[in-house]
Amino acid sequence: MSSPAEKLTTGRPSEGADRSLQSVGTTLYITHGVVADVADGPTDLFGGRAVPGKPLVDLLDEAEKFGFLPGGTAASIKTALAARQSKQLLSLADGRSIMVATEFAAADDMTLHFVDVSFAVQMTLSQQRDVLTGLPNRVELLRRLNEHLASPASLPQTAVLYVDLDRFKMVNDTLGHPIGDALLKLVVERMQRLLAPKDVLARLGGDEFVILQAEGEQPHAAEVLASRIIEIVGRTYLLQGHSVQVGASVGIALAATDGKTSEELIKNADLALFKAKSAGRGTFRFFTDAMDREIQERRALEIDLRRAIIMQEMSLVYQPQFEIDGNKLVGFESLVRWSTPERGSVSPAQFIPLAEETGIIDQLGEWVLRTACKEAAGWPEPLTVSVNLSPVQFKSPKLVSIIVGALSSAGLPPSRLDLEITEGALIENTEAVLLMLNQIKAMGIKVSIDDFGTGYSSLSYLQKFPFDKIKIDQSFIRSLETNADSAAIVRAVTALGKSLGMMTIAEGVETESQLELIARDGCAQVQGYLTGRPLAADAASELISTRT
Structure with missing residues (x-):
């Protein structure tokens, strides 16, 4: 095998030279600073000017002068060679990337491989x-x-x-x-x-x-x-x-x-x-450090919530709903409750949003639906049970089949189930949600719109879907006696419900004065602490026995 010095002297590569480098670009064999031989691949950076006998420095200057190499490249290569730098990456004006790989021998003897590495550079950049x-x-x-x-x-x-x-x-x-x-x-x-x-x-x-x-x-x-x-x-x-x-x-x-x-x-x-x-x-x-503590607490709450659902540590309570005319008990709204020895009673305002954000709401919502249907099926009279559906649940294509399964498993007639949805369920993907609601309504299930008046497009939704009931949000009821705007909204919603053939129910009624005002305005049903606090399942059955 020839030594590097012999290879440079003869101007041809040895048998052990890196043929992959020689095959993709120009290779210059330099002895005493002069081109001794040239091996041209598909990439010729010198426009045919690389010929034996030409000094390397002249060749680099000419290549730059005639635009084969970008400005400043010749000086950069000369500096790298003087420092005996074995590899140097060049960027050409046409976007190509060229690697100058140099094998040094003695004095001014060397072999320069000009290799097109554009593809490798692009692959590297694509990873970055x-x-x-x-x-x-x-x-x-x-x-x-x-x-x-x-x-x-x-x-x-x-x-x-x-x-x-x-x-x-x-x-x-x-x-x-x-x-x-x-x-x-x-x-x-x-x-x-x-x-x-x-x-x-x-x-x-x-x-x-x-x-x-x-x-x-x-x-x-x-x-x-x-x-x-x-x-x-x-x-x-x-x-x-x-x-x-x-x-x-x-x-x-x-x-x-x-x-x-x-x-x-x-x-x-x-x-x-x-x-x-x-x-x-x-x-x-x-x-802030408080944010980190909050997120740790949130993760701990999520873990406890998942376990509570699996271990069936949740329970339902039922708030009675009455007809105002005649004070007749007509149904109950089911409300989920969660209490643990470590945390005590956890507010739904705390764990429901967490369940929605983490996707746990699908599992929790199905449990609530099945449990409400099962317990309502055992009531002494065939009253309606209302179940709240989260907007997140409407993203599941299985929702309708889950509802059907809950009714079938409990043996509860569809007409006794009232599903309450908020405007949030309709804001995103409205047409798909309306399709689901029409399927639900076709089975004889009642559908109510909850928290009515708190959104921006409630009226348009009343045009698109025939709700059975409009639930007037408790925020309007609380300020009914002190805020003229709230009173006007309650009157308007009640009148709207009548004109559309939809029942109206006011939630959050806590005083006799509030009850009198909504009755005067024509509201049909009432729900709130004044008429009945949420009850455990057995207490709800007792109330049914005494009030029907």
């Missing part, structure tokens, strides 16, 4: 970049953030902002993913215009972004940037003839105080984002 937006992805963000955090002097100026778009899912669902993708690109353009040169914007997926704010007087700089993002991202977009509106919520974690590692900072910024969304969206929140 988001395909849709071209932004750094989570892997690249962590690398950049780790590099930044390695300098202790930069920590007081560094913040991590977690940005999530509000109402983006609705755009995707109603206008389609192509418009959703186009919207994301425009959002990115707007956010990038707000960033300083050293800041990094990354996309973690979906409509979630993270910004590494690299410098500024914190926390003021992060507050200013978050406010600008909310303002600019929230402006209207015009996409393919559609006027599109989204918003942004932002969570902020400061490197100096809120985390020692990149992952911890991102996690804490995400916790702050959760609080921002809970505060009503379109706002920002800074991370």
Whole structure:
């Protein structure tokens, strides 16, 4: 086998040379600083000027002069060779990436392989970049953030902002993913215009972004940037003839105080984002230690809730509903209760939203439905039982079959079941929900709209679906005696129900005066502490026996 010196002297590669390098680009064999031989592959970087006898420095200068190599490349290669640097990556003007792999011998003798590595570079970048937006992805963000955090002097100026778009899912669902993708690109353009040169914007997926704010007087700089993002991202977009509106919520974690590692900072910024969304969206929140405690408590509550459902630690109580005219008992609303030795009585206002957020509501809702039907089937008189359905339950294609199964298992006639839904169930995917409701109604099951008047589009839903009952929200009943607007709303809803042939029931009635007012306005039914507090199943049966 020839030595490297022999190979350079003869101008041809040895048998053991790396043929994969020789096959994809130009290889120059240099002896005493002059081209001794050339092996050209598919990639010729020198336009035929690489010929034996030409000094290497002249060849590089000519290649740059005639545009085969971008400006500054010749000097860069010369510097690397002088430092005996074995590998160097070059970016050409046409977008290609070229690796200069050099084998050094003695003095000015060397072999230079100019290898087209564009595909390998693109594959590497694809692992670091988001395909849709071209932004750094989570892997690249962590690398950049780790590099930044390695300098202790930069920590007081560094913040991590977690940005999530509000109402983006609705755009995707109603206008389609192509418009959703186009919207994301425009959002990115707007956010990038707000960033300083050293800041990094990354996309973690979906409509979630993270910004590494690299410098500024914190926390003021992060507050200013978050406010600008909310303002600019929230402006209207015009996409393919559609006027599109989204918003942004932002969570902020400061490197100096809120985390020692990149992952911890991102996690804490995400916790702050959760609080921002809970505060009503379109706002920002800074991370606090209390948020971390809250999330730990929330996880513990979720674990206990899952166990409670599995161990059947939940129970139902029943609040009586009366006809105002004649004070006749007509039914009960079933209400879920949860009590543990460790936690005591846990408010539904605490565990129901958690169940909805975590998906536990499907399992809990099915249990409530089956239990209510079973217990109502044992009542001494065939009164109606009302069961609340969460908007989340309507996302399950199994909902109708679950309802049918609960009735069949309990032997309860469909006409005795009244399903109460809120406007929230109709806001998203309205047509699909209405299709389900029509299937339910066709079986003879009653359907009521709960918390009526608290949403924005209640009247339109009354036009689209023939509800059996309208439930006037207790917030109006509470202020009935002191607020003229509330009194006007109650009168209007009652009149509306009559005109549409729908029963009206007022919930949350607690005083005789409230009862008198709703009766005067023509409300048909009442439910509240004045007429009856929630009762255990056996107490509800006793009440039925005494009042019917």
